Amino acid sequence: AQKITQTQPGMFVQEKEAVTLDCTYDTSDQSYGLFWYKQPSSGEMIFLIYQGSYDEQNATEGRYSLNFQKARKSANLVISASQLGDSAMYFCAMRGSGNTGKLIFGQGTTLQVKP
Amino acid sequence: NAGVTQTPKFRILKIGQSMTLQCTQDMNHNYMYWYRQDPGMGLKLIYYSVGAGITDKGEVPNGYNVSRSTTEDFPLRLELAAPSQTSVYFCASSYSGQGSGANVLTFGAGSRLTVL
Numbered sequence: 001a002q003k004i005t006q007t008q009p010g011m012f013v014q015e016k017e018a019v020t021l022d023c024t025y026d027t028s029d030q031s032y033g034l035f036w037y038k039q040p041s042s043g044e045m046i047f048l049i050y051q052g053s054y055d056e057q058n059a060t061e062g063r064y065s066l067n068f069q070k071a072r073k074s075a076n077l078v079i080s081a082s083q084l085g086d087s088a089m090y091f092c093a094m095r096g097s098g099n100t101g102k103l104i105f106g107q108g109t110t111l112q113v114k115p
Numbered sequence: 116n117a118g119v120t121q122t123p124k125f126r127i128l129k130i131g132q133s134m135t136l137q138c139t140q141d142m143n144h145n146y147m148y149w150y151r152q153d154p155g156m157g158l159k160l161i162y163y164s165v166g167a168g169i170t171d172k173g174e175v176p177n178g179y180n181v182s183r184s185t186t187e188d189f190p191l192r193l194e195l196a197a198p199s200q201t202s203v204y205f206c207a208s209s210y211s212g213q214g215s216g217a218n219v220l221t222f223g224a225g226s227r228l229t230v231l
Contacts (some may be wrong), residue, residue: 045222
């Protein structure tokens with residue numbers, strides 16, 4: 001069975017500093033995808049970044065990068081130069097093989113950026 | 116483009132009542148999903164559909180039903196509402212295939228349901 005684990009319920013970071021949000025996963029599939037979503041206090045789900053299991057390079061999208069360590073089954077999100085607007089809940093998710101596209105989500109990490 | 120539209124945004128139900136959460140998308144996505152999010156928790160998959168006429172159960176399907184008669188619409192039916200169904204419900208869609216956007220879920224704004 002597939003599983004996503006986020007072990008940090010809450011994190012604090014000082015504005016303009018970098019922060020890493022942890023995500024580990026468990027799957028027996030060879031082909032899978034890893035996603036990060038942001039959920040601000042307003043409640044919507046915002047897609048941030050995607051990493052495919054066969055991608056050799058770590059994904060980057062602006063200030064977001066995904067530190068993908070396949071052997072360790074980890075897919076940590078790195079946010080550089082934190083901004084106050086980064087305060088939100090962050091979810092790691094995984095798509096397995098099989099042609100359904102469905103994602104399983106971790107429990108989430110609440111990030112608070114301090115001025 | 117409106118993306119994924121859910122209605123209603125808020126609803127209070129009494130125990131035993133039924134209701135339908137509406138979801139429509141205008142992106143011609145073949146895949147659609149319903150998730151629920153309990154307070155402070157991640158999202159759990161209720162039902163999903165890979166195309167019109169095809170639906171399947173997710174992780175927590177009990178107490179719900181879905182249908183997919185068109186590509187655009189994927190309503191979620193709650194029968195005999197129970198307090199355990201108090202949650203925020205998200206509809207999402209995606210498309211299959213290759214490319215960086217494939218399988219990225221686009222979410223609706225959510226529907227907050229309270230059962231008293």
